[in-house]
Structure formats: structure tokens, C-alpha cells
Amino acid sequence: MTRTITARLSLIFLILSPVLFISAGCSSERQVLADTVIVNARVCTVNAADPWAEAVAVRDGRILAVGSTIDISRRKGKATKVIDAGGRLVLPGIADSHVHFVSGSSNLAVIDLAGAKTVEEVQSRIRTYAQADPQAAWIEGRGWMYPVFPGNMPHKKFLDEIVSDRPAYMRCADGHSSWVNSKALALAGISRETKDPEDGRIVRDEKGEPTGALLESAAHLVSKLIPEPTAEERLAAIRQGLKEAARMGVVRVHGLGGEFEDLDLFERLYKEGALTVRMTIAMWVDAPGPTDNAWKAYDDARARCHDEWLAVDGIKLMLDGVIDSGTGAMLDPYEGQKENKGKLFWEPEDYKKAVAAFNARGLQVSTHSIGDAAIRLSLDAYEEGRRAAGDPDVRNKIEHAEDIAASDIARFGRLGVIASFQPLHANPDPAWIGGWIKNAGPEREQRAFAWKAVLDTGGHLAFGSDWPVVTISPWPGIQVAVTRQDLEGRPEGGWLPQYKVSLADAVHAYTMGGAYAMHREKDEGSIEAGKLADLILVSQNIFEVDPHKIAETKVLLTMVGGKIVHDTR
Numbered sequence: 001m002t003r004t005i006t007a008r009l010s011l012i013f014l015i016l017s018p019v020l021f022i023s024a025g026c027s028s029e030r031q032v033l034a035d036t037v038i039v040n041a042r043v044c045t046v047n048a049a050d051p052w053a054e055a056v057a058v059r060d061g062r063i064l065a066v067g068s069t070i071d072i073s074r075r076k077g078k079a080t081k082v083i084d085a086g087g088r089l090v091l092p093g094i095a096d097s098h099v100h101f102v103s104g105s106s107n108l109a110v111i112d113l114a115g116a117k118t119v120e121e122v123q124s125r126i127r128t129y130a131q132a133d134p135q136a137a138w139i140e141g142r143g144w145m146y147p148v149f150p151g152n153m154p155h156k157k158f159l160d161e162i163v164s165d166r167p168a169y170m171r172c173a174d175g176h177s178s179w180v181n182s183k184a185l186a187l188a189g190i191s192r193e194t195k196d197p198e199d200g201r202i203v204r205d206e207k208g209e210p211t212g213a214l215l216e217s218a219a220h221l222v223s224k225l226i227p228e229p230t231a232e233e234r235l236a237a238i239r240q241g242l243k244e245a246a247r248m249g250v251v252r253v254h255g256l257g258g259e260f261e262d263l264d265l266f267e268r269l270y271k272e273g274a275l276t277v278r279m280t281i282a283m284w285v286d287a288p289g290p291t292d293n294a295w296k297a298y299d300d301a302r303a304r305c306h307d308e309w310l311a312v313d314g315i316k317l318m319l320d321g322v323i324d325s326g327t328g329a330m331l332d333p334y335e336g337q338k339e340n341k342g343k344l345f346w347e348p349e350d351y352k353k354a355v356a357a358f359n360a361r362g363l364q365v366s367t368h369s370i371g372d373a374a375i376r377l378s379l380d381a382y383e384e385g386r387r388a389a390g391d392p393d394v395r396n397k398i399e400h401a402e403d404i405a406a407s408d409i410a411r412f413g414r415l416g417v418i419a420s421f422q423p424l425h426a427n428p429d430p431a432w433i434g435g436w437i438k439n440a441g442p443e444r445e446q447r448a449f450a451w452k453a454v455l456d457t458g459g460h461l462a463f464g465s466d467w468p469v470v471t472i473s474p475w476p477g478i479q480v481a482v483t484r485q486d487l488e489g490r491p492e493g494g495w496l497p498q499y500k501v502s503l504a505d506a507v508h509a510y511t512m513g514g515a516y517a518m519h520r521e522k523d524e525g526s527i528e529a530g531k532l533a534d535l536i537l538v539s540q541n542i543f544e545v546d547p548h549k550i551a552e553t554k555v556l557l558t559m560v561g562g563k564i565v566h567d568t569r
């Protein structure tokens with residue numbers, strides 16, 4: 001036995017020795033050459049075994065080597081493209097764990113009301129747009145927030161003052177409510193006689209007159225009248241959306257609503273070679289659960305799309321509304337609203353059955369659950385469903401998880417449920433969060449957006465934007481995650497500062513955390529030899545600047561699969 005091994009080793013040595021001899025004769029070891037090298041960088045690898053480096057070599061769309069500038073420069077051949085980072089920060093590309101890519105893209109073309117702090121400011125943006133486009137049949141906008149308006153709700157009169165000749169339709173930043181003018185109400189035939197639709201509410205004044213605020217499904221009464229953009233128009237919008245994502249450093253997204261319905265458009269872009277953001281796309285399923293057609297649609301789509309660029313993977317469910325409008329499902333009534341605990345959008349048994357059926361097929365479930373009652377039901381369903389399925393590695397997610405009951409926090413870690421948070425949703429700017437705090441009341445406020453508590457109890461964090469709810473840019477979100485302050489630095493010390501996460505944890509949740517949540521951690525999420533070459537070069541070292549300036553970060557270069565898809569150096 002020993003003799004045989006020795007003999008084999010000698011043979012191998014004999015075969016290899018000429019190579020060793022030649023190598024030893026060169027000034028440096030022979031190296032596989034790179035297509036691209038990035039040198040003189042501060043590379044934050046998000047690889048715990050080797051967290052910082054100076055340079056990266058890329059070949060055939062993957063990372064060939066990570067190391068010092070001197071080492072990596074040896075990978076340079078005549079045809080190698082050299083990117084001198086000038087000492088700037090390189091990070092893994094951003095993975096956004098919750099987007100609506102089609103509506104985010106389409107919204108790039110409507111009035112942006114995000115960040116408007118007063119009724120006057122909201123009106124002025126709408127007026128400017130309406131005057132500039134007198135031909136537009138509808139005036140559309142999005143991004144307003146409740147606390148901007150008296151009584152935390154918009155009113156038709158503020159729209160009628162500036163747009164009375166055409167219908168106007170303004171979606172709330174959270175996508176759960178809409179605000180319309182009198183013309184739109186009239187077109188939709190909404191009057192004091194109109195009944196509230198199921199899962200929705202027409203807000204009315206003390207005389208029963210609709211005020212122009214439409215909650216949840218009530219918004220469809222008007223939105224269904226707006227002409228749908230054609231497939232070609234949506235495709236054009238997605239092309240703009242891809243540019244916007246690349247500009248912000250986003251290389252991978254989890255599409256959680258709208259993308260599945262437009263899968264053919266993403267497939268077209270992929271075939272053209274124009275897909276520059278990697279897409280994981282979940283299929284949306286409504287109560288009471290999947291139909292045979294839905295299963296078939298899923299299987300067909302999955303059979304076509306399952307690679308590192310475009311993969312249909314998992315299911316999106318929606319269990320409740322939002323706290324800001326009192327529609328999130330709570331264990332106890334909303335503050336000052338004795339009758340209102342919000343409402344679950346699913347019968348609990350139907351929901352549990354659906355989760356179990358998906359997990360039994362090995363499919364990940366991502367559920368929108370915001371109120372503590374919805375979150376608890378998700379955790380219960382995930383616990384039972386996964387166990388019944390024999391504990392497959394499905395990595396079920398809870399989206400938003402804004403107000404977790406104290407006794408449920410540790411269950412995320414224990415059950416391996418991913419907390420998919422959008423840090424910018426916790427922006428403590430009163431114009432953004434005021435309605436949330438008022439509705440939750442003081443006790444429940446104390447457990448708002450408890451990122452660090454979930455992390456400390458062993459939970460996985462995956463960060464994202466919920467674009468178009470907020471910008472797809474991760475930078476303001478990262479700033480809020482580490483400061484718990486609004487972008488002006490309020491409040492002093494941060495809102496519930498015990499839930500701040502470290503910058504390293506925030507970056508992790510926006511890179512590896514997202515890759516893990518999308519089952520992509522073997523190929524993505526960190527800068528390591530062998531992984532896909534998805535990385536970004538940014539304008540400032542966020543680990544060195546004042547944390548209050550992180551939002552100002554600009555992405556100078558975005559590389560996906562070794563290809564530069566955004567470059568403003």
C-alpha cells in the first residue's frame with residue numbers, strides 16, 4: 001500500500017518537475033491573466049475570513065483573485081483592463097431584498113412627492129408637472145406621506161385647488177393608500193352612497209362625503225380607470241429602472257410583486273443581453289391559496305428562468321396592511337381606535353395551509369407582515385409548515401416586520417426565518433414616521449423596527465428598499481440603519497438607538513444577507529475568488545466618513561458579472 005503510494009507520488013513528481021523547473025526559472029510564478037484588475041482600492045470584501053484587500057482580479061465574469069495591489073498586478077496582461085481605484089472603497093454589489101421593479105421603474109416617470117414636507121410643497125410639485133404637460137389625461141404622482149396633511153390624511157380639496165380640469169391620482173409612499181381629486185371621484189362614481197370595498201376603505205368626512213383618501217383596495221376604484229401602460233411602455237420603463245439600479249450600485253434584487261406578471265419582458269431583456277441587474281422573482285399568490293393554474297404558471301416560469309441572471313424562485317404572500325393607516329394587523333387595538341386592530345388579509349388556516357404547501361415543494365415564502373398579529377401568524381405558519389415538510393432549506397422571509405411582539409423576536413433566529421427589513425422605512429423624520437408612532441402608541445413604539453434585537457438573537461437580516469416605496473438607493477437606508485436618525489440628524493442620539501446596527505452589519509445585510517436570503521450566497525454577496533464579479537466602486541469610504549454623510553455616497557462604477565454597467569469616474 002505504502003509502496004504503491006510512494007511509487008505514484010514519484011511518478012507525479014516526474015511528470016510535474018519540468019513545470020516546476022520552468023516556474024522556478026521565472027521571476028514570478030506563472031499566473032492566469034485577468035480580463036480586468038482593480039488596483040489601489042480599499043476593498044471591503046464582506047468575507048469574514050479575509051475582510052480587507054487592495055485589489056481584485058476578474059476573469060470570465062468571476063473573481064479570479066483578491067489580494068494586494070502587487071499580487072494582483074501580476075495578473076495583468078497586455079489585454080487586461082486596469083481600473084485604478086485611487087484609494088477609494090470597493091464593496092460587493094448591493095443586493096436589494098425587496099423591490100417592485102416594474103412599478104419602481106414606471107414611477108420614475110410620474111410626479112415624485114417623496115420628501116415633500118408641507119402641503120404647499122406637495123402642491124407646488126404637482127402644479128409644476130400639470131402645467132408642463134397640459135395634454136396628459138391623468139395627473140399621476142407618488143410618494144406623499146400621511147403626516148404632511150392635517151389630521152394625518154390627505155384631502156381632495158388640496159388637489160382640487162391645483163388640478164380641477166383633469167383627474168389626479170397620487171399614491172402614498174407606502175403604496176397602501178391613494179389621494180384623488182373631485183374629478184377622479186366623479187369619474188369613478190364614488191359618492192357618499194358608495195359602499196367600502198372588501199379590504200378597503202373610502203375615507204369620509206363627518207357628513208359621509210368621500211374626502212379623496214382611499215385606503216387599500218378602495219384605491220382600485222380609481223386606479224382601474226387609468227389606462228394601463230402597454231407592454232412596450234413598461235419595457236421602456238424597465239430599461240430606465242435598470243439604469244437607475246446600476247447608478248445606485250444595485251446588482252441583485254428580489255422582485256416581490258409585479259415582476260412575475262411581466263416575466264416575458266425580463267426574458268426579452270435577458271436575451272438581448274440588456275439585463276444588468278440579477279433578478280430573483282417571486283410569484284404573488286392571494287388568499288385563499290394557489291389555484292391549479294397558479295402552480296402551472298409557476299412551474300412553467302421556473303422551467304424557463306432559473307439561472308444567476310433571471311430566476312423565478314419562491315412565493316410572495318401579503319398578510320396585512322400598514323400601521324401608518326391603521327390597516328396592519330395588531331394583537332391589540334390601535335392607539336385611540338378601540339374598534340380597530342387592522343385586519344388579516346388571509347384566514348389564518350388558509351394561510352397556514354398555503355405556506356405548508358409551498359414549503360412542501362421546497363419553495364421559499366416571503367410574507368408581507370407588519371403588525372404584531374400578522375408577524376406572529378407568519379412565524380407560526382413557517383414553524384409548522386417547514387417542520388411538516390421535513391425542514392427543507394427554504395429560508396422563509398418576513399417582509400417589513402415593523403412591530404414584532406417582544407416574545408416573538410427570538411423566534412426569527414430560532415426558526416431560521418429571515419427578517420427582510422427596509423431601514424429607510426424607519427426614517428424618524430416626523431413627516432414620515434409620525435402617523436406610525438401615533439397609531440402604534442407608546443408601548444408598541446418601543447419595539448419599532450427592532451433590527452438589532454433580531455440580529456442579537458441569531459436572526460438573519462436582509463435589507464432592501466421596497467422600491468418604489470423609497471428610493472432604490474441603499475445609501476440613505478444604510479445611514480438610517482446606523483444612526484436611527486433622519487437625514488437631518490434628528491432626533492439627538494437616535495430614535496430607539498438600541499436598534500441601531502453597526503455599519504459592518506448594515507453592509508452585510510445589504511450584500512451577503514441579501515445573497516443568503518435569495519439562496520445565492522455561494523456565488524454572490526462577497527468579494528471572494530470564484531464568486532461572480534459583482535462589485536461597486538464608491539465616492540467615499542463610508543467606514544471613515546461621518547455616519548451622517550453616508551447618504552451622500554455616489555457610486556462611481558458598477559460591475560455585474562465582470563461587465564461595467566455604470567461608470568462615472
Ligand SMILES: [Zn+2]
Nearest residue numbers: 098100256466
Ligand atoms: Zn413591497
